[in-house]
Amino acid sequence: MKESSGTSGLARPLEALAAVTAIAALAAAASAVPGVREAIAIGVPYAAFAALALGLCWRVVRWSLVPVPFHIPTVCGQQKSLPWIRSSRLESPDTAAGVAGRMALEVFAFRSLFRHTESRLESGPRLIYREARWLWLAAIAFHWSMLVILVRHLRLFVDPPPAPAVWLDRLDGFFQVGAPVFYLSDGLILLALLYLFQRRLRRPLVRYISLFTDYFALCLLLGIAVTGIWMRYIARTDVVAVKQFAISLTVFAPVVPKSAGAWFYAHLALVSTLAAWLPFSKLMHLGGVFLSPTRNLANDSRMRRHVNPWNYPVKVHTYEEWEQEFHDKIAAAGLPLEKR
Amino acid sequence: MANPKPDELVQIGYQAPPRDWMDTPADFRKGTYCYSALAKNLTYLGLPNPREWQPFDADWKLPPDWKETILKGMKERLEKYRSFRLFMDICVRCGACADKCHFYLGSGDARNMPVLRAELMRSVYRRYFTLAGRLFGRLAGARDLTEDVLKEWFYYFYQCTECRRCSVFCPYGIDTAEITMMARELMTLVGVNINWVLEPAANCFRTGNHLGIQPHGFKDSVDFAVDELEELTGVRVDASINRKGAEVLLVVPSADYFGSPHYYTFLGYLALLHEVGLDYTFSAYASEGGNFGLFTSHEMIKRLNAKIYAEAKRLGVKWILGGECGHMWRVLHQYMDTMNGPADFLEVPVSPVTGTRFENARSTKMVHICEFTADLIHEGKIKLDPSRNDHWNVTFHDSCNPARALGMLEEPRYILRNVVRQFHEMPEGTIREQTFCCGSGSGLGTDENFEMRMRGGLPRANAVKYVKEKYGVNLLACMCAIDKATLPPLLEYWVPGVEVAGIHELVGNALVMRGEKERNTDLRGEPIAEAAHA
Numbered sequence: 001m002k003e004s005s006g007t008s009g010l011a012r013p014l015e016a017l018a019a020v021t022a023i024a025a026l027a028a029a030a031s032a033v034p035g036v037r038e039a040i041a042i043g044v045p046y047a048a049f050a051a052l053a054l055g056l057c058w059r060v061v062r063w064s065l066v067p068v069p070f071h072i073p074t075v076c077g078q079q080k081s082l083p084w085i086r087s088s089r090l091e092s093p094d095t096a097a098g099v100a101g102r103m104a105l106e107v108f109a110f111r112s113l114f115r116h117t118e119s120r121l122e123s124g125p126r127l128i129y130r131e132a133r134w135l136w137l138a139a140i141a142f143h144w145s146m147l148v149i150l151v152r153h154l155r156l157f158v159d160p161p162p163a164p165a166v167w168l169d170r171l172d173g174f175f176q177v178g179a180p181v182f183y184l185s186d187g188l189i190l191l192a193l194l195y196l197f198q199r200r201l202r203r204p205l206v207r208y209i210s211l212f213t214d215y216f217a218l219c220l221l222l223g224i225a226v227t228g229i230w231m232r233y234i235a236r237t238d239v240v241a242v243k244q245f246a247i248s249l250t251v252f253a254p255v256v257p258k259s260a261g262a263w264f265y266a267h268l269a270l271v272s273t274l275a276a277w278l279p280f281s282k283l284m285h286l287g288g289v290f291l292s293p294t295r296n297l298a299n300d301s302r303m304r305r306h307v308n309p310w311n312y313p314v315k316v317h318t319y320e321e322w323e324q325e326f327h328d329k330i331a332a333a334g335l336p337l338e339k340r
Numbered sequence: 341m342a343n344p345k346p347d348e349l350v351q352i353g354y355q356a357p358p359r360d361w362m363d364t365p366a367d368f369r370k371g372t373y374c375y376s377a378l379a380k381n382l383t384y385l386g387l388p389n390p391r392e393w394q395p396f397d398a399d400w401k402l403p404p405d406w407k408e409t410i411l412k413g414m415k416e417r418l419e420k421y422r423s424f425r426l427f428m429d430i431c432v433r434c435g436a437c438a439d440k441c442h443f444y445l446g447s448g449d450a451r452n453m454p455v456l457r458a459e460l461m462r463s464v465y466r467r468y469f470t471l472a473g474r475l476f477g478r479l480a481g482a483r484d485l486t487e488d489v490l491k492e493w494f495y496y497f498y499q500c501t502e503c504r505r506c507s508v509f510c511p512y513g514i515d516t517a518e519i520t521m522m523a524r525e526l527m528t529l530v531g532v533n534i535n536w537v538l539e540p541a542a543n544c545f546r547t548g549n550h551l552g553i554q555p556h557g558f559k560d561s562v563d564f565a566v567d568e569l570e571e572l573t574g575v576r577v578d579a580s581i582n583r584k585g586a587e588v589l590l591v592v593p594s595a596d597y598f599g600s601p602h603y604y605t606f607l608g609y610l611a612l613l614h615e616v617g618l619d620y621t622f623s624a625y626a627s628e629g630g631n632f633g634l635f636t637s638h639e640m641i642k643r644l645n646a647k648i649y650a651e652a653k654r655l656g657v658k659w660i661l662g663g664e665c666g667h668m669w670r671v672l673h674q675y676m677d678t679m680n681g682p683a684d685f686l687e688v689p690v691s692p693v694t695g696t697r698f699e700n701a702r703s704t705k706m707v708h709i710c711e712f713t714a715d716l717i718h719e720g721k722i723k724l725d726p727s728r729n730d731h732w733n734v735t736f737h738d739s740c741n742p743a744r745a746l747g748m749l750e751e752p753r754y755i756l757r758n759v760v761r762q763f764h765e766m767p768e769g770t771i772r773e774q775t776f777c778c779g780s781g782s783g784l785g786t787d788e789n790f791e792m793r794m795r796g797g798l799p800r801a802n803a804v805k806y807v808k809e810k811y812g813v814n815l816l817a818c819m820c821a822i823d824k825a826t827l828p829p830l831l832e833y834w835v836p837g838v839e840v841a842g843i844h845e846l847v848g849n850a851l852v853m854r855g856e857k858e859r860n861t862d863l864r865g866e867p868i869a870e871a872a873h874a
Contacts, residue, residue: 066422074507076773079747081700092747113511119439125350129769204356206435211481288430294513302704316646333556
């Protein structure tokens with residue numbers, strides 16, 4: 001048995017942590033070397049974002065090209081049947097608007113994860129299911145913080161910054177703690193990621209199902225958050241220089257910053273790694289969730305016919321063959337026959 | 341070997357095994373798997389590799405190119421089913437599904453966590469169909485397809501009842517039933533399947549029903565039921581077979597006219613449809629609503645389902661009424677119209693009794709009998725005396741497919757509240773869309789699989805135990821033929837003293853028929869409670 005396959009050990013999370021640390025450290029070290037610095041500042045992000053854009057398109061297009069032969073929603077509420085029975089429009093939608101609502105709840109509020117329970121077997125025997133919202137809370141805190149942070153970053157790429165980015169910036173720094181102002185999303189994303197990481201590590205069965213990539217994703221995101229936070233609150237990276245560099249990238253006239261520092265290059269390298277790896281990883285659930293046929297189809301399969309593009313004729317046992325085989329018995333039983 | 345006792349079975353650890361699952365071949369322990377399909381059944385259906393073999397044999401007598409066949413089959417299905425490709429790609433292994441599976445809850449076997457059940461297939465998908473898996477192998481969660489892997493697939497994909505409870509909880513709606521269906525299809529390509537699925541399928545293909553009952557046998561069963569109903573109620577009903585020109589074709593699972601306690605539900609249908617004067621006929625050719633194709637392959641679903649529309653067309657009926665069954669209704673609701681439609685030779689179903697147009701079935705033209713009956717009750721078209729069910733204290737088990745494929749949650753409850761006076765729900769989280777499987781669905785209800793069935797049924801039985809102890813419930817009502825066959829032994833094992841009945845058995849008990857004699861017994865022939873006579 002290979003060492004790395006040990007599930008009770010710490011091999012997989014440690015390998016993932018090592019990989020992420022190595023990427024960050026390499027980038028930080030290499031940024032001190034003229035020539036290499038330019039490659040990391042310009043070549044890597046361009047290549048990574050090209051991979052992200054192309055990869056995302058490729059994955060989504062590939063999924064969309066695969067047909068949905070059957071109508072298989074997982075229905076989670078009362079169907080629309082008789083007019084006096086109230087149907088559940090969001091859990092068993094029968095209209096496009098209902099499906100849109102169900103998807104919105106899934107994408108923005110993680111509806112299904114919100115149902116999460118944890119079971120316990122007590123003596124008796126008695127199986128108990130308790131609502132368990134921590135996983136949902138951590139997931140939603142992470143994803144929303146991530147979104148807020150992404151939008152906030154627009155400040156660095158667009159001049160003057162777009163209004164939503166400015167509003168969000170103010171909202172996120174609402175508490176006005178410290179200087180520079182502490183962002184709520186920075187704290188939340190760290191807490192959420194740390195919760196998810198320890199959950200994966202500490203629960204024996206979750207650890208049992210975890211692959212290297214599961215830890216790698218968490219370590220990578222943690223690395224990005226930590227280097228970002230470090231730059232802002234501790235290393236006090238020169239934001240003006242970073243902004244000039246970011247804008248220069250967007251107009252395809254990259255100017256490598258002189259005073260950005262090692263933490264910036266570590267951050268950049270980790271973000272680039274995430275971008276390039278994302279389309280080929282489980283993180284593609286961000287696109288896949290929209291295409292999931294158990295969620296994005298209406299519960300209307302008896303109202304409207306769903307067409308399977310590759311429906312093909314199959315060998316059946318026809319009535320005629322059946323009657324021929326059992327002819328005498330049908331006749332003896334006095335049942336009607338097509339052929340006397 | 342004797343079956344283990346409940347107090348032994350319930351010692352469940354829920355521990356992570358010491359060894360990685362990829363290094364642990366499946367352990368074929370007696371009582372936890374089903375026997376192989378007989379060669380004659382494969383031959384009759386024209387399926388590959390008919391032979392004599394058993395899962396506990398070392399040599400499964402696979403065809404020499406079995407691996408290529410399966411990989412080719414996988415590739416084909418990845419290009420034909422978006423669900424399959426997507427569900428191979430997007431799982432994040434959050435583990436939210438883990439303790440949602442009745443087989444995991446009852447066995448504590450880590451590979452019964454839906455996420456891991458799916459990983460059994462995903463690991464092979466990654467190895468042969470993704471770049472990362474090809475390059476990095478095990479580091480990327482990929483592994484070779486070997487005979488041990490195939491055996492593991494057989495063991496665990498026949499420990500999934502395709503109940504879809506996990507997909508309710510998955511943040512991306514990943515449906516293990518889809519993956520299990522693909523796995524069973526792929527295994528069928530190399531002749532690896534179970535007899536409890538393939539024998540009913542072969543019977544159904546030949547005679548029209550799972551039990552292999554031939555036309556004269558079917559006629560006898562129906563006649564016998566008519567006589568028995570007359571004895572019980574004093575009313576002679578008419579139940580025709582293969583009659584052209586009837587308004588409605590009635591299709592029920594064959595267990596209804598051959599199994600117990602299904603049979604009392606069958607008597608209930610006969611009484612009710614007579615009372616409201618529905619012009620209907622049975623078909624001896626389409627004498628099965630159930631469809632074990634669902635547990636074999638998509639092609640087999642279509643092959644077995646085709647006869648329903650064909651027969652409706654031949655007999656010239658206007659629409660189709662379907663009896664109480666679980667997986668049958670998944671096929672009718674989610675597959676039939678797509679596979680064998682459009683049913684443009686039928687009319688949008690209208691109840692001739694109430695005039696209600698069943699808009700929800702306007703394309704498929706097939707109505708569930710609980711929809712039909714709920715409408716009758718709501719429109720006040722039948723007279724009911726619920727006190728005739730006073731000997732029953734009832735709870736309701738949502739069968740997996742009517743709940744999670746149809747969303748038929750209120751219709752049966754509405755009927756029950758009108759036909760019984762003591763009704764108590766099982767705890768939240770075990771009913772409606774979160775209902776627990778009987779543990780024997782999807783063709784796993786065999787005797788040799790007894791231990792696994794009792795394990796899989798533990799969560800359901802345990803919720804029944806709760807309402808039995810709290811409210812004195814003594815009857816579990818349900819609307820699925822597999823439930824009716826497999827819940828009685830399950831409850832006998834975990835919670836003795838609770839019987840199982842169909843919805844229409846209770847309707848039949850409560851139904852006051854014109855011209856009936858004084859009713860002293862229910863449809864089981866058992867005396868009804870004293871108070872009812874008053």
